[in-house]
Amino acid sequence: MCEVYLYICILTQKLTAMKRLLNTMLLLFAMTFTAVAQDYAEATFKETTHNFGTIKESKGPVTYKFEFTNTGNKPLIVTNATASCGCTKPEYPTKPIKPGKKGHIKVTFSPVGRAGAFKKTIKVKTNGKEVRTSLVIEGTIIPAKREKE
16 A cells, blocks of 8 residues: 555656646747747838729829838838839838837829729838738729810
8 A cells, every 4th residue: 555655656746847847848938939029020000001082194193101100129121112013103211110100101103194993002021020011002093085074
């Protein structure tokens, strides 16, 4: 009977030691993962699509500013912004955006020589958590000839 009791005591001690080791390993893993995950920049856009509605070709280019906030804890750097068409020109900040501060991507669309519905995509590249973000502008162009009717 004593031998069984002694065996159970030894087994319990080994299990307790294994639990401690496992808990320690999990804690170290969690701390490492948290430390890595906390150090990033992130552009959070107020909106990623803008509809100009109906615009007149004769009025010329239209502009919209997509506002974003750096919700990370590292400076955000916009490295590039490209449009899907030469009729669309994006402008982006060249200086880093500090954590908690706002910035914007200014997009100018030229309707000259175009008619009907349009939808253009602007791809923004940053050093942020989400490296690429797509912005969209859309609307309908009334050609110059029809404006007079």
